Amino acid sequence: KAYTPSLGKKVRYVLHIGETNTGKTHKALEKMKEAESGLYLAPLRLLALEVFDKLNADGVPCSLKTGEEEKAVEGAKHVSSTVEMFHEKDYHEVIVIDEAQMIADKDRGFSWFRAITQANAKEVHIIGSNNIKMMLLNLLNEADLELHEYRREIPLEVEQKEFGLKYTKKGDALICFSRRQVLETASRLKESGHNVSMIYGSMPPENRKRQIELFNRGATSVVVATDAIGMGLNLPIRRIVFLENEKFDGTRRRRLTSQEIKQIAGRAGRKGIYDTGKVAFTAEIKIMNKLLEQVDEPVQTFTIAPTSAVFERFQKYYRNLGTFFEMWERFEPPKGTKKAFLSEERELYELIRDTEIEARFSLMDLYGFLHIPFSAKEPSLIRQWLETVEAIAENSDLPEPIIKTRNLEELELSYKAIGLHLLFLYRMGKRTEAVYWERIREEISDGVHDQLKDEMLNYQKKCKRCGKRLPDDSRFHICDACYHRGLRKTHRYN
Structure with a gap:
């Protein structure tokens, strides 16, 4: 029901x-x-x-x-x-x-x-x-x-020549699938005389907005972006260029789907500015063109998740959230639906299972804390979440987020830490404190803006294992020494 x-x-x-x-x-x-x-x-x-x-x-x-x-x-x-x-x-x-x-x-x-x-x-x-x-x-x-x-009034035209970075022109949006690749590409374009905007998923929204404004008013002529560009952002883009045909989806590297290609490629063309939208690829043009033209499979199922009515009924018989997750696992969803995985909620629950925290809250309140949207892959944010929930259970002051500002990664993580703190403050009605932390977050966002400019000017390609400088044209992200060290380990274990 x-x-x-x-x-x-x-x-x-x-x-x-x-x-x-x-x-x-x-x-x-x-x-x-x-x-x-x-x-x-x-x-x-x-x-x-x-x-x-x-x-x-x-x-x-x-x-x-x-x-x-x-x-x-x-x-x-x-x-x-x-x-x-x-x-x-x-x-x-x-x-x-x-x-x-x-x-x-x-x-x-x-x-x-x-x-x-x-x-x-x-x-x-x-x-x-x-x-x-x-x-x-x-x-x-x-x-x-x-x-x-x-229907699109502006046609999409796929270029039949493989794209190389030297062919970049004004109005291009170059698409890759990691922040590192965005920074590296933007840096190389800057060296060859292009003014560049950057957009990627972990970039704070205020910074994305600034980067978009620079491109919209012509202060930058090229955008380098991840697939974050594919949802809702309308920019005056002449040509979408896919620098990669694959992406890592959290589990494995896989080829882009037809829907993903269409969502991104559809950003090319702007009525009255570019009356034909162009799309280019660096490889596999025929395969990618086929995916672009493919008719989408209709969405067959929608996702369902626990509701307050479900929790109210459950609470009449049980008092334990662990039991709830076990029953959710066994629950057969109605036809035409699929269950939400609740994997992050379960992982967080294991941190507080059978503790004083679990005893202090109702099932609904506890699930509400588990369901707070934050980057649960970051160990420091998980720690912050746990300490905050503990403080709420003990009715003590909430711990302040840890702020570090030495480099871009630290600034972006600090931005997320403040975001998580704000989620709790607004949830608890602490609006005065929230206003203060929103101001601090704005300062962090300004720091990200300055750091982005610095990264673009001084970006160096480094081995992701040992940090050694790599040649700019290196196809790989680890140095020869680390690669051979990895091979030796593999042989030893085999």
Whole structure:
């Protein structure tokens, strides 16, 4: 029952379905701007920030609400927010839900399901790619529904010549899949006379925004980016260049999927500036072109996660979250759905299992702490999370985040540490403290900006094992000595 859509009877749904860069989001936001009150739900904090700035610049007072910050604008009846902040009890005349294909995401998809099926509004605008169309039509089959489909007006043209860095021109966006590769490529382009913007996933949103503004106003002529460019960022890009055809997905290196290529390649071309979008590859042009032209498989399932109703029912019979995770493992999800993995939540739970912390909190509160969105692959952030939860359990002051500023990695980690601290402060209603830490985070963001400029000018390719300087044209990221040392170890163990 918890996963049967409970659609509002008087809600009207408007679907905006189509490829990247077709004006879907613009059309939906125009409707929201005209409304008495509105809510925009974004997949990324950066996009929430972008819409917050845009509406205020257009004379529509709009507040910002993400887990890590709140900016209240006087008299605002519009809110720009991340999708996880959606609350079904809050009424808005128009709600806009962006990147609806994320409903299939194994970790975050349930946030889209909740927002789509429990939206409390007169009109809900849902924006998504072509492969989500049938899923949404089935999910909303009894609702009052209007469908708008969008086609690219600007054609995409794949270049038949393999790309080399010396062919870089104004308006190019060069795509690679690690921060190290972004810094290295940007540095090499800077040496050959290009002004470069950089965009990558772990870069603070404020810095991404600065880099985007530099490119938009022509202060930089080239962008070097990871696939972070693929979601929601509309830039005046002449040509998308894939420097790599593979990416590491957290488990293994694999070839890019058709959907990933399309999402990124679709950023090429801008009406009135570049009336043809160009796409280039450094290798395997025929294979990549085939993937670009491939029709997407429709999304078949959406992701479900535990709800408050599920927890309330569970609590009538059990008191242990370990039991809950075991039962979730055995639970057969309803047809057309798949379960969220909850892997990070389980790993964090093992740190507090059978401790005083577990005894102090209700199941719902405890799960809420486990579910806080932060980079749980960083040992220092896991430590910070644990110490903070311990402090809350003991009713003592929250530990302050550790701030280090010697290099880019430390600055970005410090930015994340403050972000995690802010998630707890806002959760506990400590807004005065949160304002102070938001100011500190801005200073860290300025430090990242300065460090990026320095990295671009002074970047050196180094062996990732021993730190020894590598030649700029080296194809590998470890030196010969470390490579042969690794080979000897392999032979010894075999």
